[in-house]
Amino acid sequence: MSFQDCHQEHLLIYVFSRDTPYKQASEVEDVFTSYRKRVEPLRDAPRRSLPAPKSLPPLAPSIPSQAAPFTIPTTLEDTITALKKPLTASSDLKNPPTYPSNADSAHPFLGGSTPGHDRIKHLISSGSMSSYKETRNGMLGQDFSTKLSAWLALGCITARQIHWYLVDFEDGKTDLGKVVAGHGKGENKSTYAVRFELLWRDYMRLCARKFGPRLFRVEGFRNREYDWKHDGDKLKRWLEGTTGAGLIDASQRELFLTGYTSNRARQNVASYLSKHLDIDWRFGAEWYECCLIDYDVNSNWGNWQYNSGQGNDPRGESRVFNFVKQANDYDPDAAYIKTWVQEVRGVDTPEQAWQCWKIPDERRKEFGLEGNVMAEQPLKKIEYRVGSGKKRESGGGGGHFNPSSRRGSERGGRGRGSSRKDEALKKLLPFRQA
Numbered sequence: 001m002s003f004q005d006c007h008q009e010h011l012l013i014y015v016f017s018r019d020t021p022y023k024q025a026s027e028v029e030d031v032f033t034s035y036r037k038r039v040e041p042l043r044d045a046p047r048r049s050l051p052a053p054k055s056l057p058p059l060a061p062s063i064p065s066q067a068a069p070f071t072i073p074t075t076l077e078d079t080i081t082a083l084k085k086p087l088t089a090s091s092d093l094k095n096p097p098t099y100p101s102n103a104d105s106a107h108p109f110l111g112g113s114t115p116g117h118d119r120i121k122h123l124i125s126s127g128s129m130s131s132y133k134e135t136r137n138g139m140l141g142q143d144f145s146t147k148l149s150a151w152l153a154l155g156c157i158t159a160r161q162i163h164w165y166l167v168d169f170e171d172g173k174t175d176l177g178k179v180v181a182g183h184g185k186g187e188n189k190s191t192y193a194v195r196f197e198l199l200w201r202d203y204m205r206l207c208a209r210k211f212g213p214r215l216f217r218v219e220g221f222r223n224r225e226y227d228w229k230h231d232g233d234k235l236k237r238w239l240e241g242t243t244g245a246g247l248i249d250a251s252q253r254e255l256f257l258t259g260y261t262s263n264r265a266r267q268n269v270a271s272y273l274s275k276h277l278d279i280d281w282r283f284g285a286e287w288y289e290c291c292l293i294d295y296d297v298n299s300n301w302g303n304w305q306y307n308s309g310q311g312n313d314p315r316g317e318s319r320v321f322n323f324v325k326q327a328n329d330y331d332p333d334a335a336y337i338k339t340w341v342q343e344v345r346g347v348d349t350p351e352q353a354w355q356c357w358k359i360p361d362e363r364r365k366e367f368g369l370e371g372n373v374m375a376e377q378p379l380k381k382i383e384y385r386v387g388s389g390k391k392r393e394s395g396g397g398g399g400h401f402n403p404s405s406r407r408g409s410e411r412g413g414r415g416r417g418s419s420r421k422d423e424a425l426k427k428l429l430p431f432r433q434a
């Protein structure tokens with residue numbers, strides 16, 4: 001169907017499809033960068049957002065009953081129970097993660113349009129929107145990234161509304177963020193970076209439209225055959241967050257317990273399941289679908305394809321994340337891992353939290369890790385020396401090592417190091433452990 005004919009084109013995306021150079025989704029390039037270049041400059045691309053309607057159509061007088069075995073809950077408690085059912089009733093998850101002490105959700109989400117708008121205003125007035133480029137790969141704390149995904153996914157706010165708040169800030173049209181550097185000074189690196197990410201969301205949607213049911217097929221958009229392994233035990237440990245790879249386990253536990261995990265963690269978790277364990281990426285996508293508050297069919301399945309080498313990553317299966325190097329780069333003192341994997345809070349070095357098989361035998365007992373699979377049968381070991389940037393691998397999986405992310409390689413400058421970035425992170429994470 002062409003964009004011109006499609007009257008259902010909804011208003012929640014960033015660039016209205018009919019305003020792009022494409023007539024239909026099949027014309028959209030398979031590489032994000034090519035697509036982006038054709039719709040840039042992003043600041044000029046979106047239409048104005050529509051005003052809020054003055055009134056809403058009346059509610060339906062009644063809700064038709066569901067055919068068995070489905071029922072519609074009638075109380076809040078029953079609704080919450082029903083929503084949690086995929087997690088609580090899973091026979092695969094015999095030992096689900098339990099909430100660790102002193103761990104705060106990075107995403108204390110409150111639904112609705114007003115809290116969504118309040119969040120945008122907070123990001124602008126606190127300066128977080130203006131330091132986004134430096135902090136966006138963080139993993140702990142609320143303001144390292146926007147956390148707007150759930151409101152976007154649920155339609156409480158739109159990408160265009162975010163854009164026009166940013167324009168007002170950049171043009172100094174309102175007092176919002178007046179005391180923040182950059183107010184009235186035009187687009188900056190961080191406001192551009194937010195628009196850039198919002199365009200990824202559009203792109204994932206267009207790809208889903210282009211490829212239709214291939215979004216869910218194991219061969220993916222690339223139509224790539226691969227001999228995936230079927231290993232229920234490994235899958236279960238990945239689900240429960242007991243693989244022995246600290247970054248992966250922390251993220252899986254955080255996801256299960258809070259419904260959110262950062263983009264950096266998601267990329268690592270997806271790469272780990274599909275490229276280190278060689279397990280069918282669709283198990284991961286389904287699990288995320290169960291757990292994510294910001295679940296969005298296009299972004300979830302499209303990103304899973306991308307990170308498993310089946311989708312629109314031009315480097316496909318050859319891009320494999322080294323989860324130890326990634327932990328070194330993005331969780332150097334293991335503060336994130338220690339937050340969610342309580343068992344490793346007392347370890348002597350970050351390396352021991354990144355991979356707990358590194359904890360010496362005599363110390364394992366103290367942490368209750370004697371005989372524990374994470375320490376004694378990690379699913380994957382990576383020999384990695386801090387500062388070397390090199391690795392030797394043992395165990396299953398494998399593949400070419402490349403620490404950079406897709407956007408790092410597309411835009412350059414990936415990795416830790418800039419003092420501006422370190423300063424910005426310090427502001428956000430005052431509680432970082434030594």
Ligand SMILES: Cc1cc2nc3c(=O)[nH]c(=O)nc-3n(C[C@H](O)[C@H](O)[C@H](O)COP(=O)(O)OP(=O)(O)OC[C@H]3O[C@@H](n4cnc5c(N)ncnc54)[C@H](O)[C@@H]3O)c2cc1C
Binds near residue numbers: 145149
């Ligand atoms: C395996 C995997 C699964 C994912 N599943 C989802 C999902 O179900 N729903 C979802 O909204 N995002 C998904 N993402 C994309 C991204 O991780 C989240 O949008 C982001 O972490 C949400 O946090 P934020 O709002 O703070 O993001 P920010 O970094 O602040 O980004 C701003 C906004 O840009 C959009 N965005 C950012 N990165 C991406 C991306 N890679 N793809 C599409 N849109 C992006 C989101 O709407 C986000 O709110 C997934 C990524 C991976 C690697």
